[in-house]
Amino acid sequence: MRSKFGLYLHVPFCASKCRYCDFYSYPPSAGEMDVYVDALCRCMAGWAADAAGETADTVYLGGGTPSLLGAERLSKIIEKARTCFSLTPDAEITVECNPDSMTDALLDGLRRAGVNRLSVGVQSAHDDELALLGRRHTFAEAAEAIGHARTHGFDNLSLDLMYGLPGQTAARFLKSVDALLEFHPEHLSCYGLKLEPGTPMGRENPTLPDDDAQADLYLALCARLRAADYEHYEISNWARPGRRSRHNSKYWDLTPYLGLGPGAHSLWRGKRFAYPRDTGRFLAGGAPEPEEETPDFPAWAEYLMLALRTADGISGAAFSERFGMDFAPFEKRLRDLSASGLTEKTANGWRLTEPGFLVSNSIINYVIQ
Amino acid sequence: MKKQKNIRNFSIIAHIDHGKSTLADRLLEQCEAVTQREMEEQLLDNMDLERERGITIKARAVTMDYKADDGETYQINLIDTPGHVDFNYEVSRSLAACEGAVLVVDASQGVEAQTLANTYLALDHNLEILPVFNKIDLPAADPKKAKQEVEDIIGLPSMDAPEISAKMGTNIRAVMEDIVANIPAPEGDETAPLRALIFDSQYDPYVGVIVLMRLMEGTIKPGMKVKMMATGAEFQVLECGYLRPLSMEPAPMLRAGEVGYFTASIKNVKDTRVGDTVTGVDEPAAEALPGYRPARPMVYCGIYTEDGSKYPDLRDALEKLQLNDAALSFEPESSVALGFGFRCGFLGMLHMEIIQERLEREFNLDLVTTLPSVIYEIIKTDGTTVYVDNPHDYPSPDVIDEAREPYVKASIIAPPDFVGNIMPMCQERRGVFKDMQYLDTNLVELHYEMPLNEIIYDFFDALKAKTKGYASLDYEMSDYRKSDLVKIDMLLNGDQVDALSFIAHREKAYGRARRICEKLKENIPRQLFEVPVQAAIGGKVIARETVKAMRKDVLAKCYGGDITRKKKLLEKQKEGKKKMRSLGTVQLPTEAFMAVLKLDEE
Numbered sequence: 001m002r003s004k005f006g007l008y009l010h011v012p013f014c015a016s017k018c019r020y021c022d023f024y025s026y027p028p029s030a031g032e033m034d035v036y037v038d039a040l041c042r043c044m045a046g047w048a049a050d051a052a053g054e055t056a057d058t059v060y061l062g063g064g065t066p067s068l069l070g071a072e073r074l075s076k077i078i079e080k081a082r083t084c085f086s087l088t089p090d091a092e093i094t095v096e097c098n099p100d101s102m103t104d105a106l107l108d109g110l111r112r113a114g115v116n117r118l119s120v121g122v123q124s125a126h127d128d129e130l131a132l133l134g135r136r137h138t139f140a141e142a143a144e145a146i147g148h149a150r151t152h153g154f155d156n157l158s159l160d161l162m163y164g165l166p167g168q169t170a171a172r173f174l175k176s177v178d179a180l181l182e183f184h185p186e187h188l189s190c191y192g193l194k195l196e197p198g199t200p201m202g203r204e205n206p207t208l209p210d211d212d213a214q215a216d217l218y219l220a221l222c223a224r225l226r227a228a229d230y231e232h233y234e235i236s237n238w239a240r241p242g243r244r245s246r247h248n249s250k251y252w253d254l255t256p257y258l259g260l261g262p263g264a265h266s267l268w269r270g271k272r273f274a275y276p277r278d279t280g281r282f283l284a285g286g287a288p289e290p291e292e293e294t295p296d297f298p299a300w301a302e303y304l305m306l307a308l309r310t311a312d313g314i315s316g317a318a319f320s321e322r323f324g325m326d327f328a329p330f331e332k333r334l335r336d337l338s339a340s341g342l343t344e345k346t347a348n349g350w351r352l353t354e355p356g357f358l359v360s361n362s363i364i365n366y367v368i369q
Numbered sequence: 370m371k372k373q374k375n376i377r378n379f380s381i382i383a384h385i386d387h388g389k390s391t392l393a394d395r396l397l398e399q400c401e402a403v404t405q406r407e408m409e410e411q412l413l414d415n416m417d418l419e420r421e422r423g424i425t426i427k428a429r430a431v432t433m434d435y436k437a438d439d440g441e442t443y444q445i446n447l448i449d450t451p452g453h454v455d456f457n458y459e460v461s462r463s464l465a466a467c468e469g470a471v472l473v474v475d476a477s478q479g480v481e482a483q484t485l486a487n488t489y490l491a492l493d494h495n496l497e498i499l500p501v502f503n504k505i506d507l508p509a510a511d512p513k514k515a516k517q518e519v520e521d522i523i524g525l526p527s528m529d530a531p532e533i534s535a536k537m538g539t540n541i542r543a544v545m546e547d548i549v550a551n552i553p554a555p556e557g558d559e560t561a562p563l564r565a566l567i568f569d570s571q572y573d574p575y576v577g578v579i580v581l582m583r584l585m586e587g588t589i590k591p592g593m594k595v596k597m598m599a600t601g602a603e604f605q606v607l608e609c610g611y612l613r614p615l616s617m618e619p620a621p622m623l624r625a626g627e628v629g630y631f632t633a634s635i636k637n638v639k640d641t642r643v644g645d646t647v648t649g650v651d652e653p654a655a656e657a658l659p660g661y662r663p664a665r666p667m668v669y670c671g672i673y674t675e676d677g678s679k680y681p682d683l684r685d686a687l688e689k690l691q692l693n694d695a696a697l698s699f700e701p702e703s704s705v706a707l708g709f710g711f712r713c714g715f716l717g718m719l720h721m722e723i724i725q726e727r728l729e730r731e732f733n734l735d736l737v738t739t740l741p742s743v744i745y746e747i748i749k750t751d752g753t754t755v756y757v758d759n760p761h762d763y764p765s766p767d768v769i770d771e772a773r774e775p776y777v778k779a780s781i782i783a784p785p786d787f788v789g790n791i792m793p794m795c796q797e798r799r800g801v802f803k804d805m806q807y808l809d810t811n812l813v814e815l816h817y818e819m820p821l822n823e824i825i826y827d828f829f830d831a832l833k834a835k836t837k838g839y840a841s842l843d844y845e846m847s848d849y850r851k852s853d854l855v856k857i858d859m860l861l862n863g864d865q866v867d868a869l870s871f872i873a874h875r876e877k878a879y880g881r882a883r884r885i886c887e888k889l890k891e892n893i894p895r896q897l898f899e900v901p902v903q904a905a906i907g908g909k910v911i912a913r914e915t916v917k918a919m920r921k922d923v924l925a926k927c928y929g930g931d932i933t934r935k936k937k938l939l940e941k942q943k944e945g946k947k948k949m950r951s952l953g954t955v956q957l958p959t960e961a962f963m964a965v966l967k968l969d970e971e
Contacts, residue, residue, distance in 0.1 A: 008930060194923060215920035251930045265930045272933060294936040296943060302936065340898040340918065361922035362897055365943050 004057040004088065005268075006250040007081060009040060010261025011063040012279050015100070019134030022196035024263035024277040025064035032279075037073045039283045041080040043260050046285075048084040051258065057088040058247035062119075067097035071109020078113045092117055092246045094158075099137040099145035107152040117156040117245075118149055119189070125179035126172065129165050133193075134200070139179070146183050156243060158187035163221060164214040165193050166206040173217050177224050186243040190221055191236055215358050222354045233311045235357045252306045265291070300325055301368040308364055313351025333367045373626040374554045378446045378583065380464055380496075382487035383473035385838075388503040391535040392473055392544070393447060397614055399541050400433035400445065429569065430581055430628055432611040432618075437549045445548065446628035448568065448583075455717030457843060458662055462568045462644045464490060465660060466583035466628065469497035469552030471544065472525070476502040476510040476532065479518040485812055486782050486841045488523050497552050500527045501544055506534040522809040555626030562654040563587030563595070565647040570638045572692035578635035581612065582647060583628050585658060590622040594650035595633070598657040602640040603650055604633035638695045664696035666714025667775070667846070668721055668825050669758035671702060671739035671868065672728070673710030675959055679734060680709045686732035687711060690724060697724060702759065706868040706952055707737055707962075712759055718825050737962050740871045743821045746773040746849045760870035763856040766907060773849040774874075775821040778803075781832065782814045783840035790835040791815060798823035799874065818847065820874070857882050857911070859889070860903040864953035869965060879911055885965050886914040892961040895919035900955055 013028040013036070014021075028036070059081055066074065074095060081087065094117040095110055102120070110118070122142045124130050130138060137145075149157060159180050163173050180188065192214055195202045209217065222232060230238040234252060237245065250257050251267075259266045263277040272291040275282055297305070300323040307314040316327035334350040337343045342356035342363060352360055383389040430448045437443055450463045464470065470491040474484060491498055500519050502512045516527040531543035565582040572578050589595065589609050596603045609631040610619040623629045635641060642664065646657040674683050687699045698714035715721040721741060728734050744758045748771040757763050779800070781791060788805070795802070795817050803816040819828075824844065832840050855878050859869035869889075873881055882904030889902045893916045900916040923938065949956040 211919075211921040218921070251932065257930055259930055265933070267930065267932070274931070274933075291933040292937070294933065294940055296940045297936045302932065305936070305939065306932070337897060342897060355920070358921045359897060359919055361939055361942055362919060365939055365946065366897060369943075 003255045004055045005051070005255065006058040006060065006247045006257040007056045007085060008060045008062060008247070008257055008259035008261075008264055008266075009044075009066075009077060009081070010259065010264040010275075011061060011066040011069060012036075012262050013063065013068050014065045015068055015098070016136060017134070019132070019200040020193060020196065020202075022199050022202075023064070028068075033069055033073060035283060036279065037069065037076055039285075040077060040261060042285070043282070044080050044084040047258060047260065051085050054256075055086045055088055056091060056258075058092045058250065059087065059094070060247040061095045063096055065098045065101065066095050067101040067106060070101075071106045071113075074106075074115075075109055075113040078115065082114075092156075094119055094245070094247060096121070097145070097149075099142040102145035102148055104148060104152075107148055107154070111152055111154070116154075117158065118154050119158040119160065119187075120146060120149070121160045122146075122180060123160055123162045124165070125176040129168070129176075132165065133162070143183070150183075155186070157183070157185045158189060158245065159183065159185040161188060161190045162193050163190060163217045164209050166208055168209060168217070170213075170217055170220050174220060174224060177221055181224075181228050186240045187245060188225065188230065188238045189236055190218075190238070192218070215355075218358055219354060231311070232354065235309050235360060249310075252310050254303060254306065299323065304330065304368055305364045308352055308360060308367070309357075311351060313346050313349050315346075315349040317348060319349075330367050333369075337363060337366070373556065373624075375441060376444045376446070376555055376626045377469070377548050377552045378448065378467045378555060378626075378628055379469040379471060379548060379552050380448050380450050380467050380491070381471045381473060382450065382491055384475070384478070384481040384483040384487070387473045387475040387478065387481075387484070388535045389473050392471070392501070392503065392533075392541075393449065395535050395538055395541045396445075396447065396545065397431065397433060398538070399545055400435045430612050431614050432628060433614075435545055435549070438546060439549075443549055444627070445545070446583075448628065455715075455719040457845075458664070459569070459643055460490065461494070461660065462566065464494040464496060465658075466566050466568045467494070467496055468555055469499060469548070471548065472498050472500045472519075473503050473535075474500055474515055474519060475504050476512040476515045477504055477507045479511075479515040480522050480811070481839065483841045485523065485808060486843065488525075498525055499544075499547050499551055500525050500530045501547075502527075502530060502532045503535050505532045505539065506537050518811075522811065557584070557586045557625035559586070559588055559625045561586040561625070562652045563589055563593075563647065563649045564654045564658055565589060566658050567597075567641055567643055567645045567647060569643060570641040570695075572638055573632075576607070576632045576634070578638050578641050579617070579630050579632055580635070580641045580647070581628075581630050584623055584625050586625050586654070587649065588622050588624045589631060589647070589649075595631075595647050596650050596653065597641060598646040598648055598654070599661050599663070600640050600642060600645060602635075604635055604640075606631050606633050608632050638691075638693060642695055664716065666696065666698050666716065667821060668715045668717055668741050668743060669712060670715075670721060670741040671704065671707070671710050671759070672699075672713050672725070673704070673707040673737045673739075673868075675735035675737055677708040682732065683711065683728070683734055683736075686728050686734060687713070689732075690727060694724075696720065702761075704739075704761075704868045706866050706950060706957070707739075710737075714758070718829065737868075737959055738966060739868050739962075740966060741825050742872060743775050743825060745854060745872060746775075747771075748773070757872070760856055760872050761867055763870075763872055766855075771851055772854040774852040774854060776818050776847050776850050777821050777824060777844040778847045779817045779819050779824065779842060779844040780814060781817070781840055781842055782808070782812060783836050784811055785813050787836040787840060788813060788815065791832065791840065794828075794831060794835060795819065798828060799877075819844075820850075820852070821846070822872075822874070855906045858905050859885060860901070860905060860910075861889070861893070861952055861955045861957070862898075862900045863903075864955070866952055866957075868962065878906065883912040886912045888964045889961055890914040890916055892964045893955070893957060896955060898954075 012025050014025040093115045095115050096119045098121055123135055125139045127138045161180055225238045232238050233244050256268055258268050262275050262279045262282040265274040273288040274291055275288045316331055319327050334343045343350055344353050356363055381389045433445045435443045435445050448463045448466055450460045502515055504510055505512055512532045519525050519527040531540050531547055533540040564586045565584045567580055567582050569581040570578050591606050591608055593606045595606055608619050609623050610617055611629045644661040648654040691697050696716045699711040702712040703709050729736055742758055744756050747755045747757055747764055747769055749768050750770045800817040800819040806814045808814055829842055832842055853875040854872055855875050856872050857878050859866050886902050886904055895916055899918045902914045903910045904912040949958045
C-alpha cells in the first residue's frame with residue numbers, strides 16, 4: 001500500500017432517530033454502549049496484525065451519534081486505535097457530534113484524546129425545520145455547542161446543512177447558510193433531503209421543492225459559498241483552503257480505508273467489504289462480508305465515477321496509466337457535455353461544473369456507457 | 370340426411386347486450402346438442418378475447434337436431450354473426466346463408482339502434498325475422514311495451530312472439546317451435562351443379578383449412594374435386610360433414626340446403642375467401658353466387674416488438690394469425706427508431722386492435738405500433754399513380770400532381786336527441802352531410818360522406834361516447850377524392866423520427882402536430898441537454914415544444930465510504946435507460962410512442 005489509509009469507526013447509536021434518517025443507528029439499551037466499545041476495541045485488535053506495516057493518517061468516528069458515547073468511551077476507542085494501528089502524529093481525527101451532547105466534559109475529553117476535527121450536525125438555522133426533521137436541538141443550542149467547541153480550541157469544524165426541505169424557499173435556505181457562515185466553519189457538508197422509504201418522513205411523503213427548485217437552491221448555495229471563499233471540492237462538500245476532509249477524500253480517490261463496526265464499509269487491499277448492519281452479530285465477533293458485485297461497474301468505471309464527484313476531476317493520463325485504457329472515448333463524451341455547460345476542461349483532464357454536479361449520476365452513466 | 374323441409378337455417382341478431390349469446394347457449398341445450406357438463410357459458414364465442422370483449426369476432430356455425438312438437442326431427446343450423454362494422458361483410462355473408470333470423474329484443478330496453486340496423490341488414494337478405502323478447506325475469510321488463518315498439522318502429526308482428534328469459538332458461542322451447550313453424554325451409558336443386566357459399570374458414574393445424582359453407586344447390590362428398598370460383602383454387606374434398614357444438618361429425622354427403630364443412634388439405638385461408646362460391650370441377654356451375662367481395666385492408670400500421678430480438682417471434686405469430694384471417698396482410702419494414710417490424714393491413718380499427726391484442730396475449734409479445742394510416746392515391750407529375758399506406762413512402766410534394774384520399778359513405782343511426790352531438794362531430798371530421806331520415810319518431814338515420822382517415826382514428830369510440838352508446842355506425846368505401854394532403858415529420862433534437870411521421874389533411878395538420886409535440890414533451894424524460902421537439906412539413910417547422918434539460922439527479926450521499934450503494938443506484942438508472950430507444954442523441958421511452966398513438970382518446 002503506497003498511500004496512508006483511513007480508519008473509520010462506526011457508532012450505531014443515537015439518542016433518538018431523526019425523522020429522515022435511514023442509516024443504521026438506534027437508541028442504545030442500558031449497558032449496551034460499554035459492551036459495544038469493548039467489542040469495537042477487540043475488533044481493532046483483531047485487525048492490528050493485518051494492518052501492521054501500514055500507516056493511517058486519518059481516523060473518523062461516525063454514526064449514528066459518536067458523541068453520545070461520552071468522553072470516556074471515545075477516549076478509550078481512540079487510545080485503542082493508537083495501540084492497534086500506526087497513526088501519523090498529525091493524523092486527522094474527526095468525531096461526529098450532535099449539538100445536544102457537546103458538553104464541556106465531552107469537548108475537554110476529546111481534546112485530550114487528540115481529536116482535532118469535529119463534524120457537527122446543524123442542518124438548519126430555523127427551529128421549525130429542525131423540528132420537522134426530528135432533530136434534538138434548536139438552532140440556539142447548536143450555536144452554543146459550536147461556541148463551546150471553539151472555546152475548547154477546536155479549530156477545524158465541519159458543519160452539516162440540509163436543503164430541499166418541504167416548503168423551503170431560497171431566501172429561507174440562504175438565511176440558514178448565512179447563519180452557519182457566521183461560525184466561520186472550516187468545512188461544510190450540504191445534502192439535499194431525500195425521502196427514504198421506511199422513515200417517518202418517507203411515510204408522510206411531504207411535497208419537496210421540485211427538481212428545478214432544488215437545483216436553484218443548490219446553485220444559490222454554491223454561489224454564496226464561493227463568495228465566502230470556500231472551495232467546492234466535492235459535490236456536497238466545501239472547505240476553506242487546506243481544510244478539505246482528508247478522510248472523506250480517500251473515498252473519492254480510491255485510497256484504502258478500513259471501516260469497523262456494524263454497517264461500516266472498507267476498501268482494503270483492493271477489496272470492498274462491509275460489516276452487516278447488525279450490532280448483535282458484530283458483538284459476537286461476526287466477520288465483514290464482501291460487497292455485492294456490480295458487474296456493470298468495473299474498476300475503471302468506479303474510478304471515473306468517484307473522480308468526477310470531485311472538483312479535481314479526472315486526469316486522462318492518470319486514468320490511462322492506472323487501467324491501460326484509452327481515455328479518448330470518455331473525453332469525447334465529456335467534451336460533448338461542455339457545450340451544455342455541464343463539464344469543463346482542467347489542466348490535465350475534465351471535471352464537472354456545479355450544474356454538472358447536480359446531474360452527476362446521468363453524466364457518469366453517459367460517460368461510462 | 371334430412372329432407373329440405375326439415376332443415377332450418379337461421380342467425381340470431383340483437384342490439385349489443387340484449388342476450389344473443391346466452392340465447393344461443395340455451396338453444397343448444399334445448400336440442401341436447403351439448404350436455405350440461407360440456408356446457409360452457411356462451412359456447413359459440415370460443416375465443417378468450419371474444420368472451421372478454423363480449424363480441425363475436427369470427428362467424429361460427431352449429432348444427433343441432435331438434436325433435437319438435439309435431440313429432441318430426443329437424444336439422445337446425447345456427448350461424449353466428451360478428452357484431453362490428455369492421456366485419457360487416459362477414460355478417461352479410463352469414464346472413465346470406467340463412468332463411469331466417471331470430472331478433473332478440475331486451476324486454477326492458479325495447480328497440481335500440483342496432484336492433485334496427487341489424488333488422489334492416491336481415492331484411493336486405495330477405496330473411497324471415499322472428500322477434501323474441503328476452504330478459505323477462507328483470508323487474509324492469511315490459512314485454513308489452515317492447516312488443517308495441519317493435520310493431521310500431523319495425524313493423525314486425527310481435528304480439529304472439531315468445532317472451533323468454535335466456536338467463537333463466539324460461540320459454541326456450543317456444544323459440545324453437547317458432548323457428549320450426551315460421552322460418553322457411555331452404556329450397557335448392559340437389560341435382561344442379563354444386564354451389565356452396567363460404568361464410569367462414571378456419572385453419573386447423575391437423576387437417577388444414579376447414580371451410581364452413583351453406584350449400585345452395587347440388588351436393589358435395591369426399592373425393593369430389595371442387596373449385597373456388599373467385600380465387601380459382603382447386604382441391605379434392607377429403608372430408609365433409611356437420612359442425613356439432615364440440616366436434617365435427619363427418620357425413621358421406623352434404624346436400625343443397627344444408628350447412629356444414631369440408632376439408633381438403635388446404636394450407637391457407639387465402640384460397641377459401643369468405644363470400645366465394647364452391648363448385649364442382651367436373652360439373653361446374655355457370656355462375657357464382659352473388660355478393661363476393663375480396664377482403665381488402667383499409668387501415669395500415671407498423672407493428673414492432675419492444676424487444677428488437679423478438680422480431681422472428683413476431684413474424685411467426687403474424688404467420689399463424691394469417692392462417693385464420695385472410696383479411697390480415699403484412700410485409701417486413703424497418704424503422705430507424707423502432708428497428709425491424711411489419712407493415713400490417715387491417716379491415717378497420719377494431720380488426721387492428723384485435724390482432725394487436727392477440728399478438729400480445731396469445732404470443733406474449735410486447736408491441737410498439739405506429740400511427741394507423743389509410744391508403745392514399747397519389748398521381749405524380751410524370752403521370753404515374755402510386756398508392757401509399759406508409760408516410761415513409763409519401764412522395765416529395767414537388768413530384769405530386771394530385772393527392773387523393775379514400776372516402777366512405779357513412780350511415781349513423783341514433784335517437785334524434787343525439788343529432789345535435791353527432792353533426793358537429795362529423796363536421797369536424799370533414800364529413801359532408803348528405804341527408805337525414807326519420808325512421809321513426811325515435812330514430813333517425815344520418816348519411817355522411819367522410820374521409821376514411823377521419824374515421825379510423827377514434828370516430829367510432831367518440832360516436833359511442835357522444836351518444837351514450839345508442840348510435841350505430843356503418844360505412845362502406847365509396848371513392849378517392851382530391852385532397853390537400855401533407856406529410857408531417859417529427860424531429861427530436863433536429864433528427865427525424867421516422868416512426869412518428871404521418872399524413873394528414875392540411876387543415877388538420879397543425880392541430881394534430883401541436884398535440885403530438887405536447888404529448889412527446891410530456892413523455893420524453895428530461896435529458897442532459899435541452900431537446901427541441903418539432904413538427905415539420907417539408908423543411909418548415911409548424912409546431913415546436915422543448916423538453917427542458919434535466920437539472921437534478923438524486924444526489925445520494927456516499928456515506929461512510931459506502932460506494933456500493935452509489936454504484937447500485939447508478940446501475941438501476943442505467944437499467945432504466947436500457948428500456949429506452951436511442952434516437953441519435955435522445956433517449957426515448959416506448960411510452961412516448963404509445964402516448965402519441967393514444968392522442969385521440971382524450
